[in-house]
Amino acid sequence: MQRISLAHGEGGELTHQLIQEIFIQSFGHLEQTQFDSAILTIPSQTIAVTTDSFVVKPIFFPGGNIGKLAITGTVNDLAVSGAIPHVITAGFMIEEGFSIKSLKEIVNTMAGEAERAGVNIIAGDTKVVEKGSVDGLFINTTGIGVMQEQQHRLKPEMVQEGDCVIISGTIGDHGVAILSARQELGLLTNVRSDCALLNHPVHELLEEIKGIRIMRDPTRGGLATTLVELCEDFHFTMEIDEASIPVRRDVQGVCDILGYDPLYLANEGKVVIIVDSNDKQKALDILKDHEVGKNASVIGQITSSHGQSGKLFLKTTVGTTRRLNRLSGQLLPRIC
CATH class of the missing domain: 3.30.1330.10 (PurM-like, N-terminal domain)
Incomplete structure (x- = not known):
């Protein structure tokens, strides 16, 4: 049968x-x-x-x-x-x-x-x-x-001004891979989903670095939505630098054609890390030792902590700053 x-x-x-x-x-x-x-x-x-x-x-x-x-x-x-x-x-x-x-x-x-x-x-x-x-x-x-044992666990209560924000690689790959696989828009692209296991590099980070505050995997809603949720849940303000956020050229090309923002496209093999600024290089080195982290980059920092309401800001490539919010409406249904 x-x-x-x-x-x-x-x-x-x-x-x-x-x-x-x-x-x-x-x-x-x-x-x-x-x-x-x-x-x-x-x-x-x-x-x-x-x-x-x-x-x-x-x-x-x-x-x-x-x-x-x-x-x-x-x-x-x-x-x-x-x-x-x-x-x-x-x-x-x-x-x-x-x-x-x-x-x-x-x-x-x-x-x-x-x-x-x-x-x-x-x-x-x-x-x-x-x-x-x-x-x-x-x-x-x-x-x-x-x-993990207590000394290796996340420490969100320790978030402070100056902490660094790291992304483990390029964003939006999964969203564009799914979109192209549906063949609804006739897109010709070689983008593959970033769908991958993160537990081994994450475990190593927690074992080796005491200054890890928070980690999240930005899936549905993309990087921006995940960071907005972190800011609101833990009451801090964050600024990220658009020029520092890694985006594949072909992913950006699809976004330019269709009017999408890669900040809101889904990922399935990336981790966002908030870490003490003194530990940022060590965190980058650990990530880059793994295939899933070879394009890891520092993309921003915490600008204030323990506020009443957290906010996320984007420093654009033209030098302006604007506030980012959660994904509004439906971008790509059934991506995971």
Whole structure:
């Protein structure tokens, strides 16, 4: 059989075959998954938990697929919270008629990314729905991580004037890759999604640098929205320098043609770091030792801290300064 049928979701023989021949073959069958719940021993009393759903369109895109996005997105959310990713669950909602070959490719991609991240996929669920009820395949994940030891954790309460803002690489790559893959506008571009694991460089940063204040991965809403949220949540004011923000020439070209601002385009493999200015060079050196951080750059600084309401300002390339706000309205739906 080459395609998913409703019978694959009925809990009978075809369900058993689907689980055995695709999911267990790729993810393995650990002892703790022999029950209706995975039985875990967590080596800490402090854990981090995240959950996410992935509905990207198209399912396959330059630089990845929905499976790679599901693992990297979940791992990265844990990592930038200061946790060491430990285990992941995965739930699959599959449309009747979906290609089994494509499902195997996606699941194998997930298994490979999980291995690279050092996490286990320890529980899951599969549902098959009638054609038209789901657009091919949706994936839901939950990730659990163990928090770093106290001395290596994030310290947002220590944010102060003069702290530096670092981005680990070029922005907007994922948004443009998805847009070009949809082939709705006839774009010809070689931009690939930046979808990538961040947990290894993030772990090294926290282990080696005491002055790390905050980390976030700027996904939906882009860099600007993420920084606005940080300013408002932690009550500081930040100024970023447009000339220092790394943007690929072809990404900027697409933005110029379509009227988009790369500051608001999605990323899936970047981390924003606020760090003590004395540690900025060490942070850059660590990031640049990893492929995901080779284009890391200091893009701004904290100009005041502990204010009543945080604000984000952009120093433009023509020397003016303007305030940035969250993304307003819908830019690119279903990018993750």
